[in-house]
Amino acid sequence: MGLASILTLVVFAAPFFLSRSDGFDVLDPNGNITIKWDVMAGYGDKYDAKVWIFNYQLFRHIELPGWRLSFKWPEDEVIWNMQGAEATLQGNCSRFTGFRPHSCEKKPVLIDLLPAAPFKLRSANCCKGGVLSTHNQNPDTYGASFELTVGVGTTSDAVPFPIPDNFTLGVPGYTCSPPFNVTPSKYSEDSGRRWTQAISTWEVTCVYSQFRAWPTPRCCVSLSSFYDSTIVPCPKCSCNCQGLPGARCVNPGETPPILQLPHGTLQEPTPVVRCSQHMCPVRVHWHVKQSYREYWRAKLTITNMNFAKNYTQWNIVMQHPNLQNITQVFSFNYHPLNQHGTINDTGMFWGIQFYNDMLLQSGDYGNVQTEILLNKDPKMFTFSEGWAFPRKISFNGEQCVMPSLEDYPRLPKTSATTTAASTGDGLWIVTILVTLAIVSGL
Known part of the structure; x- marks a missing residue:
């Protein structure tokens, strides 16, 4: 690895370590x-x-x-x-x-x-x-x-x-x-x-x-797209590993323990999660759903895999290069977080009051989702090299574990020249298969 690559890595990683160890975000x-x-x-x-x-x-x-x-x-x-x-x-x-x-x-x-x-x-x-x-x-x-x-x-x-x-x-x-x-x-x-x-x-x-808050992460991110049948799961052991001490989980078909806190209890329960390769209480999934001539559409799904807790007034903060071109967000609230005054690439999503502002504990109703319509900026938009996927996601202020960049869904070789002028609603069969896989759990 050359000096330039090392410097780039240090600059990219510095905010992550500062936010975790020094209380600076x-x-x-x-x-x-x-x-x-x-x-x-x-x-x-x-x-x-x-x-x-x-x-x-x-x-x-x-x-x-x-x-x-x-x-x-x-x-x-x-x-x-x-x-x-x-x-x-x-x-x-x-x-x-x-x-x-x-x-x-x-x-x-x-x-x-x-x-x-x-x-x-x-x-x-x-x-x-x-x-x-x-x-x-x-x-x-x-x-x-x-x-x-x-x-x-x-x-x-x-x-x-x-x-x-x-x-x-x-x-x-x-x-x-x-x-x-x-x-x-x-x-x-x-x-x-x-x-x-x-x-x-x-x-x-x-x-x-x-x-200082938690010894391990509390959420992870998975990815998929309409142009690739591959679903990129949360990295293995993102939050814990099955079989380790304290890694309690519930397998499919097992009756989960009743651990939801009674009203007024003063201690937060230890997570009891659905068994998975990542063992995270919360999974966030980003799916590049569709491409139109001037717009593209993504689907954001948040799944509570924790049997011990409902998440009230949850929120998602995301860094993505195309957030400055958001046209419409369906069924979530959205607020840009332009802290640096230059590039508006960060935003906050949260639920609508009395509708989906509570993320219920793991089960049939333990997820919330929205679709996002974004404008294609001809100066920067592309589906190549994983550009359409978020750079960073946090849930309730907790930074989520992201997949490695080299694992991101890729355009097929025959579509390598896809640009901002991409059109059509193709590969809908892939989208249906991906959606079914997300619903059934990764």
């Missing part, structure tokens, strides 16, 4: 979850705080079982009461007589209330079960907040409003910064005619690393 360089701690009022040995959690990531969301915010108090502070969230443990409050605090834990774990929580326990922007959507998918649910009254104890006289440290989100893959002081938040009252201000505001930023 080139497709979402500024993405983070921000925790904001507003000190609202102080009186005696207590103060009131309002805590916000905002998801500023473009395509990575917090799904069930939701966030579990934890931190460490500097001294012997306690939480007297809460609105909009609750501590999982009250802890040892034996030093108090009469009315006892909500939590005396040195390192409390706070969770969001469920949607059915009583009105007297609620606060604004609470009660989503810890779920935070992306702003693109649902701008109404990308943030959460709750209120608490902090007892500052007897050893915090020098710090009237002690702020906790060592924040964690309780979601795999996230690492949080120490709290830092920022400009106090302002709040609107009386329909915007009056503004009040927090006494002080502290922020914590949490960033995600797929490498």
